[in-house]
Amino acid sequence: MVPGAFLRVLFPTSEAPRRPGLPHIGYVLTGSPVEVIVAYTTSQPWPSHTPLPAGVRVFTAEEAARLNQSRGFLLRLDVIARLPLTSSWFPDFDAGEAAIIAVAPMPLQRELRAMAENLVRWRRDLIQMRGP
Amino acid sequence: MTDTLTKPAAHRGTTARPTATHRQPAKVAITLRLDADRARRLEAIAQAENRSLTNYVETALLRELARREEAERVITMYVAPGTSTSIRPEDVIRAEGETDEDYAARQALTVELWSIPDNT
Numbered sequence A: 001m002v003p004g005a006f007l008r009v010l011f012p013t014s015e016a017p018r019r020p021g022l023p024h025i026g027y028v029l030t031g032s033p034v035e036v037i038v039a040y041t042t043s044q045p046w047p048s049h050t051p052l053p054a055g056v057r058v059f060t061a062e063e064a065a066r067l068n069q070s071r072g073f074l075l076r077l078d079v080i081a082r083l084p085l086t087s088s089w090f091p092d093f094d095a096g097e098a099a100i101i102a103v104a105p106m107p108l109q110r111e112l113r114a115m116a117e118n119l120v121r122w123r124r125d126l127i128q129m130r131g132p
Numbered sequence B: 001m002t003d004t005l006t007k008p009a010a011h012r013g014t015t016a017r018p019t020a021t022h023r024q025p026a027k028v029a030i031t032l033r034l035d036a037d038r039a040r041r042l043e044a045i046a047q048a049e050n051r052s053l054t055n056y057v058e059t060a061l062l063r064e065l066a067r068r069e070e071a072e073r074v075i076t077m078y079v080a081p082g083t084s085t086s087i088r089p090e091d092v093i094r095a096e097g098e099t100d101e102d103y104a105a106r107q108a109l110t111v112e113l114w115s116i117p118d119n120t
Helices: A061-066 A093-099 A106-130 B036-048 B053-072 B100-114
Strands: A005-011 A022-031 A035-042 A056-059 A073-084 A100-103 B076-079
Touching: A005 A035, A005 A073, A022 A073, A022 A106, A022 B100, A035 B100, A056 A106, A073 A106, A073 B100, A093 A100, A106 B100, B036 B053
Parallel strands: A073 B076
Antiparallel strands: A005 A022, A005 A100, A022 A035, A035 A073, A056 A073
8 A cells, every 4th residue: 555645544532442443534654664654534524613733734725636635635744544455444455556545646645744743852852851 | 949830729720520510521730830930921921811820730731632632643553452663664665667766665655654553
């Protein structure tokens, strides 16, 4: 499963964090041939008057269309999952390349990677500041 | 030199047992030992804020706890059972058309992300 791909994933939920959850389109941030780190996406709009957390990228309907998606969506790099590449987590896994809805162009992959790097740096700084 | 922040039972704000009208979870009394100067300083601050020392210390600790939880949740990581706990940079899949520089940056990011435990 290539990095930068959007594909269907049964993303875990806070109620059952270690089991396949509800179907969402996930973004493959990175991974190995057997496991990947997937970022959560949702087409639910963000509540008005609530600031967007760091790590959230808003995709307009036009941007979504270029990624073969029918509606605008939010991609949350602050909500990610480390999952094995199996059909129990990726329902279309057996379809191979056909499971891929779209692959983000390299500039977008770079932008999303930079956002993830900032989150990791922020997290590391906070942990060091507060101690182990 | 140490002093204790515990007070006579009648003044302890954190030891009240839950009653039918108060349905908050039961609280546990703890003894905190501080040096006398610090204890007096905290007592003075609490008085200035018109609250008990116990309430002041509890509030400060709850604030610290909330900050810590927030820090841990900069990234919410779900980890499926049975996945590996580490990854070698050379095992990171390369994206199509990725430059050497981009690939190196993503390898470094991957190793960092992989080290984040399940915090859900």
